[in-house]
Amino acid sequence: MKKKIAVLYGGRSGEHEVSLRSAAAIMEGLRSLPDFEVLPVFITKEGSWQLNGSRVTVLPDPDLKGLYILDGERTGNLVTVDVIFPVLHGTYGEDGTVQGLLELARIPYVGAGVAGSAIGMDKILMKAALKAAGLPVGDYLWFTAFDWQQEPDKWLAAVKAELGFPCFIKPANLGSSVGISKAYNEQQLREAIEEALLYDLRVIAEKFIAGREIECSVLGNDEPQASLPGEIIPSNDFYDYQAKYLDGRSRIIIPAQLAPEIIDEIRHLAVETFKVLACAGLARVDLFVNEAAGKIWINEINTMPGFTEISMYPKMWEATGLPFTELLQQLIQLAEERFRQKEALKTSIELEE
Ligand SMILES: Nc1ncnc2c1ncn2[C@@H]1O[C@H](COP(=O)(O)OP(=O)(O)O)[C@@H](O)[C@H]1O
Ligand SMILES: [Mg+2]
Known part of the structure; x- marks a missing residue:
């Protein structure tokens, strides 16, 4: 059957x-x-x-x-x-x-459950969870639309003092770079915040990280494995919607050309990120790497990453020795395994007679 x-x-x-x-x-x-x-x-x-x-x-x-x-x-x-x-x-x-x-x-x-999906989607909760687990994330702060309406000058000052320029402003819950801006001065910062608040009631402001954009695929449930990492070289000032989907000029390099010990650390961080965020099945972890400074930062997780034949997630697995169709078979198996594990759990307390 x-x-x-x-x-x-x-x-x-x-x-x-x-x-x-x-x-x-x-x-x-x-x-x-x-x-x-x-x-x-x-x-x-x-x-x-x-x-x-x-x-x-x-x-x-x-x-x-x-x-x-x-x-x-x-x-x-x-x-x-x-x-x-x-x-x-x-x-x-x-x-x-x-x-x-x-x-x-x-x-x-297939994929992460309710908590993993929700936290993975929310850049504020995701960064808080990673930070609490001691994983490396860049400096950030966040506020709500209400906070901004009440005291815009306070938040402008906080971003300037704590993060400086340029900085990134993002809606907490969105993807594909929608609503994200890089602000180089106070005027742009104001506009960036107004723009982000069109998409969400909460925004995150992040310090600019000077690093290469590296991604890593993770697959598994209890013993997640990480693929070889890949690199994105955006065609624009940053990897915005245009660079991702429209102009076709962004380059991808798989596997990423990095020192072996950096690659090991990236794979380790990708697996830790997956575990800390309660993921299952699959996720793509995106990082920034500055080899000269010897630093790696986790940027974000995508619990249902792009999955066309030429997308990073399956391509990185292919480069690691796992072809597209085998990857699909494993994802179905992992879904069934996680389901069986959950079905075996108690949902109520059985009181002794
Ligand atoms: N703190 C940062 N420093 C440098 N570049 C950043 C930073 N945050 C985001 N970017 C750039 O913006 C792009 C989109 O941001 P990201 O957080 O990945 O949002 P999305 O979930 O929409 O993909 C990244 O791929 C990167 O090019
Ligand atoms: Mg991204």
């Missing part, structure tokens, strides 16, 4: 289009394997789920585990699934929301 894998893609996110491309590559890979049947579940930008032209949903009731058909010819029927692969980047997909629904429905799924 083939395993039925429902691939969720699209979604209510600024990264909707990126998700379409990742999912196309993943579905093609899964279909090329004899063990799997793929159920493509497209999620519109408004958030409605569709399977082969019918609206479907997952209900938070484990008795109705699977894809429940809401319209079309088989209305009311249930399509059973073995594993769900949420190939969703950014909000309403990579941030714990879909993961929460799948936990309630008791369906195995």
